[in-house]
Amino acid sequence: xxxxxxxxxxxxxxxxxxxxxxxxxxxxxxxxxxxxxxxxxxxxxxxxxxxxxxxxxxxxxxxxxxxxxxxxxxxxxxxxxxxxxxxxxxxxxxxxxxxxxxxxxxxxxxxxxxxxxxxxxxxxxxxxxxxxxxxxxxxxxxxxxxxxxxxxxxxxxxxxxxxxxxxxxxxxxxxxxxxxxxxxxxxxxxxxxxxxxxxxxxxxxxxxxxxxxxxxxxxxxxxxxxxxxxxxxxxxxxxxxxxxxxxxxxxxxxxxxxxxxxxxxxxxxxxxxxxxxxxxxxxxxxxxxxxxxxxxxxxxxxxxxxxxxxxxxxxxxxxxxxxxxxxxxxxxxxxxxxxxxxxxxxxxxxxxxxxxxxxxxxxxxxxxxxxxxxxxxxxxxxxxxxxxxxxxxxxxxxxxxxxxxxxxxxxxxxxxxxxxxxxxxxxxxxxxxxxxxxxxxxxxxxxxxxxxxxxxxxxxxxxxxxxxxxxxxxxxxxxxxxxxxxxxxxxxxxxxxxxxxxxxxxxxxxxxxxxxxxxxxxxxxxxxxxxxxxxxxxxxxx
Amino acid sequence: xxxxxxxxxxxxxxxxxxxxxxxxxxxxxxxxxxxxxxxxxxxxxxxxxxxxxxxxxxxxxxxxxxxxxxxxxxxxxxxxxxxxxxxxxxxxxxxxxxxxxxxxxxxxxxxxxxxxxxxxxxxxxxxxxxxxxxxxxxxxxxxxxxxxxxxxxxxxxxxxxxxxxxxxxxxxxx
Numbered sequence: 001x002x003x004x005x006x007x008x009x010x011x012x013x014x015x016x017x018x019x020x021x022x023x024x025x026x027x028x029x030x031x032x033x034x035x036x037x038x039x040x041x042x043x044x045x046x047x048x049x050x051x052x053x054x055x056x057x058x059x060x061x062x063x064x065x066x067x068x069x070x071x072x073x074x075x076x077x078x079x080x081x082x083x084x085x086x087x088x089x090x091x092x093x094x095x096x097x098x099x100x101x102x103x104x105x106x107x108x109x110x111x112x113x114x115x116x117x118x119x120x121x122x123x124x125x126x127x128x129x130x131x132x133x134x135x136x137x138x139x140x141x142x143x144x145x146x147x148x149x150x151x152x153x154x155x156x157x158x159x160x161x162x163x164x165x166x167x168x169x170x171x172x173x174x175x176x177x178x179x180x181x182x183x184x185x186x187x188x189x190x191x192x193x194x195x196x197x198x199x200x201x202x203x204x205x206x207x208x209x210x211x212x213x214x215x216x217x218x219x220x221x222x223x224x225x226x227x228x229x230x231x232x233x234x235x236x237x238x239x240x241x242x243x244x245x246x247x248x249x250x251x252x253x254x255x256x257x258x259x260x261x262x263x264x265x266x267x268x269x270x271x272x273x274x275x276x277x278x279x280x281x282x283x284x285x286x287x288x289x290x291x292x293x294x295x296x297x298x299x300x301x302x303x304x305x306x307x308x309x310x311x312x313x314x315x316x317x318x319x320x321x322x323x324x325x326x327x328x329x330x331x332x333x334x335x336x337x338x339x340x341x342x343x344x345x346x347x348x349x350x351x352x353x354x355x356x357x358x359x360x361x362x363x364x365x366x367x368x369x370x371x372x373x374x375x376x377x378x379x380x381x382x383x384x385x386x387x388x389x390x391x392x393x394x395x396x397x398x399x400x401x402x403x404x405x406x407x408x409x410x411x412x413x414x415x416x417x418x419x420x421x422x423x424x425x426x427x428x429x430x431x432x433x434x435x436x437x438x439x440x441x442x443x444x445x446x447x448x449x450x451x452x453x454x455x456x457x458x459x460x461x462x463x464x465x466x467x468x469x470x471x472x473x474x475x476x477x478x479x480x481x482x483x484x485x486x487x488x489x490x491x492x493x494x495x496x497x498x499x500x501x502x503x504x505x506x507x508x509x510x511x512x513x514x515x516x517x518x519x520x521x522x523x524x525x526x527x528x529x530x531x532x533x534x535x536x537x538x539x540x541x542x
Numbered sequence: 543x544x545x546x547x548x549x550x551x552x553x554x555x556x557x558x559x560x561x562x563x564x565x566x567x568x569x570x571x572x573x574x575x576x577x578x579x580x581x582x583x584x585x586x587x588x589x590x591x592x593x594x595x596x597x598x599x600x601x602x603x604x605x606x607x608x609x610x611x612x613x614x615x616x617x618x619x620x621x622x623x624x625x626x627x628x629x630x631x632x633x634x635x636x637x638x639x640x641x642x643x644x645x646x647x648x649x650x651x652x653x654x655x656x657x658x659x660x661x662x663x664x665x666x667x668x669x670x671x672x673x674x675x676x677x678x679x680x681x682x683x684x685x686x687x688x689x690x691x692x693x694x695x696x697x698x699x700x701x702x703x704x705x706x707x708x709x710x711x712x713x714x715x716x
């Protein structure tokens with residue numbers, strides 16, 4: 001197979017482009033459908049790291065970019081909510097190294113708790129946004145994003161969606177990787193210290209940058225125009241563009257690559273040349289609203305198509321103005337907790353004890369499904385602890401004493417630690433119980449490492465956070481460890497005891513994920529052998 | 543002249559849907575098919591859903607190849623072939639198949655004929671290979687490229703078994 005033609009999914013294409021763009025550091029937090037980007041970047045020889053959460057990943061990326069390094073930070077759509085705080089001010093700064101932020105959205109919620117449309121973030125944070133339609137564009141736009149980011153010293157968002165991330169299409173990479181200058185520190189206080197005195201002019205500068213970028217997008221921005229007869233014009237972005245091309249090959253089709261800031265004059269001219277203009281976009285009517293605000297007459301999609309993914313059939317219906325009920329999608333077999341998974345044993349106990357369970361995001365969210373039906377809330381990463389405390393504060397005592405917060409190991413590091421701080425600081429009068437289900441991996445997204453596993457993204461040994469030690473140091477009154485929950489029946493009596501106490505408690509239930517266990521043993525063995533080798537080579541007798 | 547699939551209609555894009563349950567190797571099978579079509583020089587798009595679907599639930603993957611492919615997803619009623627790794631998944635996916643499309647189910651492989659049930663996915667690709675016009679050497683190359691070397695031999699055998707089984711069934715039907 002010739003190396004100049006590869007079959008890659010969108011994530012792999014971004015990783016390859018990052019390598020070719022000379023990216024010195026990739027940071028992120030695992031999240032479907034973005035996870036494979038950093039894994040692929042690592043496999044290609046790039047320097048990639050999992051951060052505890054997306055906010056930290058963004059901050060590390062900003063720091064690296066301040067030093068002049070090309071930096072990539074990856075996350076799923078909801079991850080950008082966590083990272084929004086640094087992003088919204090990073091756009092004010094002069095980020096000298098190219099900083100590219102990947103937001104992988106999940107319309108249709110293949111594996112997410114909502115289907116928020118992160119195109120809103122581009123406008124809200126004032127960050128330029130590029131949206132590829134396939135892996136080739138994912139590759140090309142990653143390279144382009146770095147060029148734009150460096151030219152205007154501004155973070156650029158590369159917005160992917162599930163079908164772009166997880167579809168394999170043909171990619172022809174560029175020949176030669178880009179040479180980037182070595183990072184170094186150059187002081188720029190007004191450009192990077194966002195106190196009001198510097199942030200006020202920085203805000204004006206940001207708007208000037210955006211105006212320049214809009215003009216550039218108008219003149220030479222990435223777009224594709226498919227000529228066709230002028231009776232039907234379609235304006236499309238992202239994956240929706242390929243569905244539209246399939247449904248209406250004879251229509252005149254304009255596909256916009258940079259969707260913020262928009263090339264409105266180009267769109268206006270396109271609109272003037274067609275009898276009927278229809279906007280085909282997945283999710284919220286972002287493009288449609290922008291056209292309406294600009295006074296460009298266009299049809300959007302009926303409200304029913306805001307929900308879920310678009311596909312060929314739905315685009316056909318949109319073009320036909322068909323709002324009759326859609327055929328129900330076939331109901332497949334729902335996912336379930338794996339056989340042999342220790343979460344099963346925990347949720348059986350919680351079910352049998354009639355606990356009110358504030359849940360969290362991970363495999364264990366499946367504890368909500370029968371035969372367990374043992375989860376009462378799930379909102380976002382880390383919410384189990386805060387939501388559990390809120391329930392405890394206001395429920396009558398007999399109900400409050402049944403409330404338990406359940407959170408996974410990776411999720412705990414991501415955003416559970418601040419919840420424990422809240423519990424110690426504002427303890428409900430009935431106390432509270434937090435369960436950390438520690439299966440030694442970020443299981444749901446495909447078994448990634450995190451600061452609690454003691455291994456890096458590359459699976460090499462590194463510093464490890466002790467949950468029990470952390471909870472004790474933070475002042476949690478009762479800290480317990482339960483291992484072998486499958487054979488040991490001590491969890492139920494322990495929970496009964498702790499729920500009866502008006503004290504703060506944290507129980508770590510530790511048992512490796514059944515899917516990850518063989519790999520974990522392999523990594524541990526490899527680490528032990530490496531240490532042994534180092535010890536031997538250090539020995540003067542060796 | 544474009545190479546046209548045998549056993550499916552004369553059109554530019556060939557649509558295959560592979561369906562099964564998490565853990566059965568649906569995605570691996572679609573990777574191998576997509577790679578074989580890619581190696582044969584076609585434009586290829588392959589789509590799948592990760593995440594929740596990996597936990598034992600229904601999984602399906604679409605592979606489309608031809609001169610030029612647009613959407614990565616096979617539209618309902620347009621699949622030329624539906625390949626099912628678990629018989630429970632046939633009915634929920636049947637609507638994807640076009641009129642006259644080919645359905646391949648696990649029972650095409652005789653019970654006990656496989657040395658390792660884990661290679662059912664590749665055995666069924668063997669059956670699939672008899673209705674698609676992709677050269678056998680590209681199939682074998684794709685199997686090698688997508689599986690660890692220690693699994694090559696057993697999967698080559700499974701692939702050959704699938705080819706024989708499909709051919710035998712067709713003869714029987716004729």
